[in-house]
Amino acid sequence: MTILAPDERFVHRPLSTKEPFDPDPALTRPLGLLVAAAGATLRRGRLAEVRPDSRSVVTGDGETIGYDTLIVAVGARTVPALGPPAITFSGASDAAAVREMVDDVARTALAGRDVALAFVVPPGPGWDLPAYELSLASAHALELAGATPLARVLLVTPERRPLEIMGDVPSDAVAKDLAAARVEFVPDADVRDYDGAELHAAAGRRIHADRVVALPHFTGPGIAGLPRDPQGFVPATWTDSRVPGLERVFVIGDAGGFPVKQGGLACQQAQLAAHAICVALGIESDLEAWEPALRVAMWNGEGHRYMRVDLGGGHSESVGVTSDREELWTPGEKIAGRFLPGLLDGSGRESLIDWAPRPPHDIDAV
Numbered sequence: 001m002t003i004l005a006p007d008e009r010f011v012h013r014p015l016s017t018k019e020p021f022d023p024d025p026a027l028t029r030p031l032g033l034l035v036a037a038a039g040a041t042l043r044r045g046r047l048a049e050v051r052p053d054s055r056s057v058v059t060g061d062g063e064t065i066g067y068d069t070l071i072v073a074v075g076a077r078t079v080p081a082l083g084p085p086a087i088t089f090s091g092a093s094d095a096a097a098v099r100e101m102v103d104d105v106a107r108t109a110l111a112g113r114d115v116a117l118a119f120v121v122p123p124g125p126g127w128d129l130p131a132y133e134l135s136l137a138s139a140h141a142l143e144l145a146g147a148t149p150l151a152r153v154l155l156v157t158p159e160r161r162p163l164e165i166m167g168d169v170p171s172d173a174v175a176k177d178l179a180a181a182r183v184e185f186v187p188d189a190d191v192r193d194y195d196g197a198e199l200h201a202a203a204g205r206r207i208h209a210d211r212v213v214a215l216p217h218f219t220g221p222g223i224a225g226l227p228r229d230p231q232g233f234v235p236a237t238w239t240d241s242r243v244p245g246l247e248r249v250f251v252i253g254d255a256g257g258f259p260v261k262q263g264g265l266a267c268q269q270a271q272l273a274a275h276a277i278c279v280a281l282g283i284e285s286d287l288e289a290w291e292p293a294l295r296v297a298m299w300n301g302e303g304h305r306y307m308r309v310d311l312g313g314g315h316s317e318s319v320g321v322t323s324d325r326e327e328l329w330t331p332g333e334k335i336a337g338r339f340l341p342g343l344l345d346g347s348g349r350e351s352l353i354d355w356a357p358r359p360p361h362d363i364d365a366v
């Protein structure tokens with residue numbers, strides 16, 4: 001196995017929402033060590049082009065590398081959804097700007113002035129959770145600074161209800177979390193622009209905001225030689241992560257066509273690809289169990305709320321939900337995968353994510 005990657009360090013992106021408030025040393029790890037632990041060889045470089053006819057890829061430096069099987073896992077590209085003075089949060093490199101903005105909001109409120117800080121989820125494919133975590137943690141920090149109620153935190157999103165994709169029970173639980181933290185939830189808002197005082201949403205709607213942090217738009221990776229859907233993502237079959245029309249080419253994670261860009265889902269897609277490869281090589285595999293699920297550990301500035309929703313039967317159909325503050329998988333890593341947590345903590349242990357299904361419930365309501 002050869003891993004072609006430009007990075008010196010692996011970045012565990014889910015921890016980046018903690019970075020403005022409570023930096024975690026586990027945010028990055030040396031990529032070379034992780035790759036070696038997985039029994040692969042790291043080759044530094046960037047995938048520029050796939051040439052399926054000759055079963056080879058071309059790197060950004062013009063090198064050609066042959067493959068028997070190719071897994072494309074280059075992630076998505078992000079572009080700001082709103083221009084300045086809004087700031088964009090795409091990951092840890094934007095943490096300092098968010099911290100500065102939260103501190104500025106606190107100072108303004110402590111000087112006796114009303115100030116509204118909005119976190120904006122843009123329409124389109126992506127993963128909304130970071131906006132929830134940032135707004136909850138910011139509200140917590142502003143409360144600790146004594147800046148509330150003059151400092152208000154808004155969460156502005158196209159969703160109809162909090163973390164809608166997770167289904168009814170988790171959504172209700174998240175609504176309670178937002179209310180308890182005094183985060184104002186602004187639903188049904190397709191924000192297109194910000195003029196420094198108001199967010200401009202579809203249908204002429206205006207939402208007042210003094211400071212704005214927006215999540216970015218996600219677009220496809222734009223690798224030559226790969227098919228792309230209208231948004232530039234690489235199409236994949238839902239059940240085995242293959243790129244339709246290309247032999248022995250798989251795509252997993254944010255680069256693929258599934259609109260939810262979530263790490264736990266990427267791990268499941270990786271398992272499906274690994275299973276298909278094992279089968280093709282005549283190797284026994286127990287990786288195929290395909291019960292697609294979203295597993296979410298939502299950080300709120302102090303702790304986590306754990307949630308799970310099955311995606312069985314269709315791309316976003318909820319068929320069962322569980323939401324509580326217990327760890328629903330072990331270890332309770334933010335990216336729930338069978339192998340990733342053990343690789344990251346160096347133990348090599350497999351995670352337990354396939355516990356017996358529980359009936360939907362919200363522990364706070366019991």
Ligand SMILES: Cc1cc2nc3c(=O)[nH]c(=O)nc-3n(C[C@H](O)[C@H](O)[C@H](O)COP(=O)(O)OP(=O)(O)OC[C@H]3O[C@@H](n4cnc5c(N)ncnc54)[C@H](O)[C@@H]3O)c2cc1C
Pocket residue numbers: 004005006007013014015016017045046047048073074075076090091127129130252253254255261262263264265266296297334335336
């Ligand atoms: C702030 C934030 C919080 C999140 N929280 C959670 C969470 O709590 N739980 C969860 O499950 N998910 C979460 N996610 C989503 C999760 O991080 C992503 O879904 C996941 O990282 C996708 O993995 P990936 O490998 O597809 O892409 P990435 O993680 O983006 O990795 C792609 C890698 O490919 C490299 N690369 C890029 N282009 C090339 C190229 N041309 N050639 C070679 N290499 C290339 C990149 O440098 C990068 O290392 C969060 C995301 C963000 C941004």
